[in-house]
Amino acid sequence: MKERVTKLDINTPILDLNDRLAAENRALCDEHGVFVLDLMASPGAGKTSTILATIDMLRDRYRIAVIEGDIASSVDADKIKAHGIPAVQINTGGACHLEAAMVRRALETLDLAELDLIILENVGNLVCPTEFDLGEDAKVMILSIPEGDDKALKYPHIFQISEAIILNKYDTISVFDFDEGAFDEAIARLNPKAPVFRMAATKPVAQDSGIAAWTAWLEERVKQKGIAQ
16 A cells, blocks of 8 residues: 655744744834834845944934844944944854744843834845744845846845835946846836835945935834834
């Protein structure tokens, strides 16, 4: 008699548990009036520089903390702390994304009553972070010009789930073979409601770097949660 093959779907229970923990994270932050932003991107796209530029624009109006996700090291968290902002480092030990349980442990080390905005810097990856709810209020992704205009076609899900998209290192567009029209067309197809912020995170705001437009959008989202500046 032919033996029956038993299939086990391990993804469903893993994601179910993660979603329950994410709901607890969201309730905890809601209770304390804290807005949580999940910032996703490839390695080198400019997540940390974007966070630093965001901090510089909003730190006088909001109390900010950062949770850094990396496979190893505390390089990025150290940069944030050097700017006088609380930062918690999560080393995933090989995992290619943050999970709700990791974020919960980080939240427990922060004084949520003294915060308005927490920025999660997810592990550099365009695939894995898309599947995991962390308890955030908004997911935003960064694509840098050197990565190419075709990334929206190759990794559509991250563009589809993002509430806004930052096109970073925009000041280098004349150097790279980046088809801006093709990129805009792909975004219009995948996620027409998402605003695209063309930005150069390391440039001064006075140079029309796009940072002001991005932070104005984020500030509006924070206000929508009822968090006054």
